[in-house]
Amino acid sequence: MPQRTWFITGVNSGFGRAMTEQLLERGDRVAGTVRNVDSVKDLTDKYGENFWVGSLDLTHTADIRTVVDQAFTDLGTVDVIVNNAGYGLFGAAEELTDEQVEHAIDTNLLGSIQIIRTALPHLRAQGAGRIIQLSTFGGQAAMPGGSMYHATKWGVEGFAEAVSIEVAPLGIGVTIVEPGGARTEFRNGSAKLGPAIEAYAATPAAFARNMITTGGTPAVGDPAKIAAAIIDSADQNPAPKRVVLGSDSFGIISGALTARLADVQSQKDSAALTDFPAGA
Template identity: 60%
Template sequence: MTIRTWFITGVNSGFGRELAEQLLARGERVAGTVRREGSVDDLRDKYGDMFWVGRLDVTDLARVREVVDAAFAALGGIDVVVINAGYGLFGAAEEFTDDQVVHQITTNLLGSIQTARAALPHLRAQGGGRIIQISSVAGLAAHPGASLYHAGKWGVEGFMEALAAEVAPFGVEVTLVEPGGARTSFAGSSLRLSRPLSAYDGTPAAAVRAFKDVAVPVPGDPAKVAAKIIAGADVRPAPLRLVLGSDCHHAATAALRKRLAEVEAQRATAAETDA
């Protein structure tokens, strides 16, 4: 087994926590970020110098670069950068406050972009590495009530796909992880809802209001998802997308087929604007 050094944002819960636990148990080194001091003291106490922790709120874009630089300096190099920090914000687009819009996009999109940008000079200098972006089925298929969450995830998809081609000449690879629903804390501490407008009662967008009140069965096992991500880091060439979960595969293929059919149906009319 190759012993690597990983940098993971958001290791206090969800996939980030699961990844950190599995990697440390395997004897690999982990640099993790948390927003709240003390939230991973148990891992720090257990693994000591194998686990480096930095305090980071990814909405502080200048701080992102400081923490990434500090992690590379402290550990002497990082093989895999996992961009994981984020949260869900759901509701009809009209229901969000301006502050909610800015905070969601800054966290899920700009924070991801800045983390990748901060890591790239180091990865280029060391001659390669892997960037793993935790995306979602929400980056491939869209549903009412999740417009703002989709905006962040679809933005990340476009950024990372273009970035993969940009950095390939330097030996840096990029993988987008596409999990479906999984039994993490996402539906609890990582999920926020807009303040409902009565105008949307009974509409498709209102269905998301039940997320926090109704136990929705999800097929994904977080431990299995993390194990697949870890195994995927060894695959060469790197897969641009790693689809995890039967629900993700079903939703993504249905959405992509529908989109392709809509585009193909306009082949003749699209050509009407050619010179």
């Protein structure tokens, strides 16, 4: 397989780190972004010029444009863009602070949008490219205590799906990846909680808080296998619209879509009542 060049956000941990290690080990080039470049010094030392690293906080749009443009300038070609960086913000909607809400949207939603928008002119100039947007089963199903996390993931899925239709004629493929729970730092490191309000302690919203504070049951997903499956998706042609990873993700998404479709289909006749009469 010819050497590919990948641009991946958030390569210091989780899926981003696992993907980067696998890609570098097989001889591909990776342009990785982190907030602290020292967190990936071991990769720089081991892989040298095959690993390009840029310091990036996704809440700073101007910096996104600078780093993405510089990666294309320095590396010449980038074949695959992977929007991986992000985090979970949990708690009842009322429990979250304004600052937490804004930061989650800026990072998970706007950051991903601006990465893609900045990369598109370069991919168009190349006449080819692949965009991989990390989401979660929470991009299609919603659970109490995760309102803001779901807001960012549902939002970025809608954006990515629309973009996929826009850029397909230009030779650019877009894939949304929806993993289930995995044994990464997501629960016990990057996830954030809003300040607790006692009124929600005995409500369904407390489930997410309890999962984060206690660790919950071990996740079923193997990060290395998930990373490998994400990498493999770049070889599928045409680009798959969605890649569901994990038995838990499949079950949750299937249940949510089945229930949603049943709800919509039950309203077929009542929906038509708001139309103008035929021929009007």
